[in-house]
Structures are given as C-alpha cells and as structure tokens.
Amino acid sequence: MKIKLNLDTSNTYVLAVSGGLDSMVLFDLFLKYKHKIVVVHFNHQKRSESVYDNELIEKLCKNHNVPYHYIKLNIKKGNFQDSARQLRYQFLEDIATLYRTPYIVTAHHLDDLAETIIMKLIRGSNLLGYSGMQKLTKIDEFVYLKPLLDYSKNDLETYKNTFNISFLEDSSNLEDDYLRNRIRHHIIPILKEENNILSHFKNFSNQAYLASDFIRSESLKFLPTNLNFSLQKFLELHLSIQYDVISLILEKVDAKRSNTKIEMILKQLNSTKPNIDITLSNNHHMIKSYDRVYIINISDEFYKDKPNHLMISHNKVGLPKKYIELCYNKLNFPIQIRKRLPGDKLQFKFGTKKLKDFLIDKKIPKKSRDDLDIIVDSNQTVLWIPGIYKNETLGSNNIIYLWIKE
CATH class of the missing domain: 3.30.465.60 (Uridine Diphospho-n-acetylenolpyruvylglucosamine Reductase; domain 3)
Known part of the structure; x- marks a missing residue:
C-alpha cells in the first residue's frame, strides 16, 4: 500500500520522532515528499537503551541536513504518562514557535485510534472524547497533524519492510503496566479476528466527531x-x-x-x-x-461579580471612602450583584414591598430601573441597592462591608 501525506510542501513541520517503527516511517515519508521538517526526540529516561534512539535519529538528521532537538524529560512525581504528554506538548510548541510554524506532527495511526477509543470507553468521556483523535486538531495557535491516522500498524509494517526502514523497539511497549498496552496486546488482537474492526473504529470516530462538532456549535450559539x-x-x-x-x-x-x-x-x-x-x-x-x-466567582476574602465589581469584606481594614455596613444574623452566601428581576421584593420593618412599586414611589425613571445594581444573597433576598435601599431587617449580630469598585 502506498502511504500519502497530502500536506502542503511549502510549510515547515515539527516532527515528534521516538525512534520506533511508527515515527521512523513518518520521518522517512517526510523526507521522500521533500517537506521542510524539524525533528524533536524526547528521552523519558526510563530505559538505559534510550541512548541508542538518540544516536539513530541524530545520525539520520545529520545525513539529511535536518534540524534536530534532543530533550531529556525529568518526571519524578504524579501520573508519569500524563505528565510526560503535557511536557512533550509544551516543548513541541516552544520549538514550533522558534521555527515560526504552527504545524506539529505525530505518528499516530489507525491502531492507536482504536486503542484510544477503547480507553475512553473504559474510563468514561464525552462524545468528543469517544471520537478518539482527529487528523487535524487546533490547540490555540498550533495545528497538530496525524497524517498516518488512515493507515494501520500492518500498513506501516509493510512500508518498513518494503523500504528497509531502520528503527528501535521500545521494550516498555512490550509490558502490560499501562492500560494502553493491555488493550494493544490483549483486546485489539481478539477484535481483529472477528471483523474488519479498524475500519469500523474509524467510521465510529468520524461520526462521533461530526455529531460532537455540531452539538458544540449549537452550544456556542446559545x-x-x-x-x-x-x-x-x-x-x-x-x-x-x-x-x-x-x-x-x-x-x-x-x-x-x-x-x-x-x-x-x-x-x-x-x-x-x-x-x-x-x-x-x-x-x-x-x-x-x-x-x-x-x-x-468567589474567593476566600471577598466575592466579585464582574463587570460590576461588587466588593465584600468581613473586616474594616483597608476599606475605601464609600462603603456601607450591612448588619445581619445569618446570610446565605455567596452574595452577588445582578439586575432586577420580576417578583423582586424589598424587606422593611413594617413589612415587604415590591421593588417595582418602590422604584415608582421613589420616582426612579423607567429607563434607569433596569440599569440598577441589585445586591442579593443566594436566596435572592435583596440586601442593598446603591443610593436607594439597604436591608435593615437582617439582625445585628454580624457586620460585613459592601462597596462598588470604580
């Protein structure tokens, strides 16, 4: 099978190359199609033989006059797989920025896609997560490309044998320490015996992604x-x-x-x-x-509701010139600021009154009523309307200080 990249030859691409079969096939394809590339290799410092990966890749880069970056990762705490992934992305984006290109390329293929979907199903995810991965993904200003995603591991094996591609096997890939490896070694082979399962995973991924993309577009509209x-x-x-x-x-x-x-x-x-x-x-x-x-959005010292900037303090230190004291026995925090709503009522010592009627009595212009800041607790009890009203029926055991930050 002929493997095609279908990429613009005028761009510069940053390639993540591990030295394994998949990434070495990817490296060879980019050389054959005469793309401008920068190669990045990560040493996770988990295997003593990883030095040979560096030697193999560095030699090929020198032979083909390709810029090469060798990076040692030092991960001692937390989830190793997740931490390593985040660090690789960070370094790849830094190097892409250095070469003024948004394009970052990895060697993920169709078997990887199937493994990822199964992992998501086991761990749980949303519709986008269940789609696995896409050939093109934009993250901020960067474009992550997976041009081998249409091809199986067998396709890459065939290419390797046809063109005698040099590579090194990562011994950790043979172990069952990680979920992906267990899926790769024990689940995928059984599924492949039943049907043309990889093509079905690819169709499922495409349909899940399209459905997710449409739903997200509707969410963003709303x-x-x-x-x-x-x-x-x-x-x-x-x-x-x-x-x-x-x-x-x-x-x-x-x-x-x-x-x-x-x-x-x-x-x-x-x-x-x-x-x-x-x-x-x-x-x-x-x-x-x-x-x-x-x-x-709340914090330990005060609560803010931007853009109106309601400020709240529990002590009198550092207060501005304009503030109010609010006495209370019990309040339902958090306190926030909003505009008036139908049914709002004000509390007085003589009883309650609709906010609408109160504003009419105060001769507040109709066009100004919807612009008023209404400060309420989480039960929507009106506490304060700057310049117009302060609730004085809440008790006297405690005091907080309120102001509007200009």
Whole structure:
C-alpha cells in the first residue's frame, strides 16, 4: 500500500520522532515528499537503551541536513504518562514557535485510534472524547497533524519492510503496566479476528466527531461569553445540547466534569425551586434565579461579580471612602450583584414591598430601573441597592462591608 501525506510542501513541520517503527516511517515519508521538517526526540529516561534512539535519529538528521532537538524529560512525581504528554506538548510548541510554524506532527495511526477509543470507553468521556483523535486538531495557535491516522500498524509494517526502514523497539511497549498496552496486546488482537474492526473504529470516530462538532456549535450559539442565560430558553434546547452547554460551562470555569455532575446540574435546573445555588468548583457557583441562570466567582476574602465589581469584606481594614455596613444574623452566601428581576421584593420593618412599586414611589425613571445594581444573597433576598435601599431587617449580630469598585 502506498502511504500519502497530502500536506502542503511549502510549510515547515515539527516532527515528534521516538525512534520506533511508527515515527521512523513518518520521518522517512517526510523526507521522500521533500517537506521542510524539524525533528524533536524526547528521552523519558526510563530505559538505559534510550541512548541508542538518540544516536539513530541524530545520525539520520545529520545525513539529511535536518534540524534536530534532543530533550531529556525529568518526571519524578504524579501520573508519569500524563505528565510526560503535557511536557512533550509544551516543548513541541516552544520549538514550533522558534521555527515560526504552527504545524506539529505525530505518528499516530489507525491502531492507536482504536486503542484510544477503547480507553475512553473504559474510563468514561464525552462524545468528543469517544471520537478518539482527529487528523487535524487546533490547540490555540498550533495545528497538530496525524497524517498516518488512515493507515494501520500492518500498513506501516509493510512500508518498513518494503523500504528497509531502520528503527528501535521500545521494550516498555512490550509490558502490560499501562492500560494502553493491555488493550494493544490483549483486546485489539481478539477484535481483529472477528471483523474488519479498524475500519469500523474509524467510521465510529468520524461520526462521533461530526455529531460532537455540531452539538458544540449549537452550544456556542446559545451560551453568551458571560455564561448567563435564560432558563426557559435553555430548557427548550435538545437534551444533547443541554448536556454540552453545562459541559462547556464547566470547561470555561476549569471545573471537573463528569456525567454524574452534569446530570445533577440539569436536575437542579429542572427543579421547580425558583432560587438554587449550585457549586461548580471551589471558586465558581451557578445561580438559578427564576428565569435567569448565571455564574459567579468567589474567593476566600471577598466575592466579585464582574463587570460590576461588587466588593465584600468581613473586616474594616483597608476599606475605601464609600462603603456601607450591612448588619445581619445569618446570610446565605455567596452574595452577588445582578439586575432586577420580576417578583423582586424589598424587606422593611413594617413589612415587604415590591421593588417595582418602590422604584415608582421613589420616582426612579423607567429607563434607569433596569440599569440598577441589585445586591442579593443566594436566596435572592435583596440586601442593598446603591443610593436607594439597604436591608435593615437582617439582625445585628454580624457586620460585613459592601462597596462598588470604580
């Protein structure tokens, strides 16, 4: 079988070359197609024989006048596989930046795709994760390419035998210490006996990716940059898009994602309770308030809700000239700032009054009412409206200090 790269010969490509069969076939193909390349080799310092990988690759690069970068990784703590992957990406992107190219190439092939999909199914993922990997992936300003993804390990073996490609076998690939190796050695061979399984994995990957890409495009259309949205409009979305909107929010606030967590959030949003505070992470909460859903960011010392910059302190040190004291016995934190909502009520010592009626009595112009900052706790009790109202019915045991940062 003839292996084609189908890449623009005018670009410069950064190749990750390990010295194994896959990456050495990739290296040879780029030389044959006369692409401008830079080769990067990582020594994970896990095998004494890794020095021979460096010697083999360095010699080939010198023979073909190819720029070569040899990098030793020093990983002593944590998940070795994950840490190594992140460090490789970091160095590859640094080298791509050095050569002013966005293109980074790895030697992943069709068997790798099947292994990745099985790993995702075992560990759990979302629809995009279940698609495995794509031939082209953009990460920030970089473009990761996998031109061998249409070809099987057998195809690469055939190419190696045909053109007598030199390579070195990584002995750690023969062990069963890692999940990928166990899948490669024990599961994939059984599946290959049953059917043309690799082509089915490829079709599954393509379909899962296309479905995921469409759903994500719909999620991005729905979700504004401030992550605030109408609950009614959200519940009108297809359930698959609802799932992805919540997943997208969790991504943006850097919170852990799981199907269980997403289903819990959806259950809360479908609840008949008008006001709910949902914890997304240590610093982020999702607030459901009647028809509005929004995200707030909290910290140990104060809570902020940008762009209005509500500031809160529990002591009087370092306060600005303009602030208010709010006395209370108990408050439902976090406190946040929002615009007025239908049904808002104010509390007075004589009883309650609708905010709408209060603003009319105060002769606040109609066009200004929707611009007012309304400070509330997580139960949506109105605490303060700057220049207009302060809640004085909350008790006197504790004091906090509120101000709007200019």
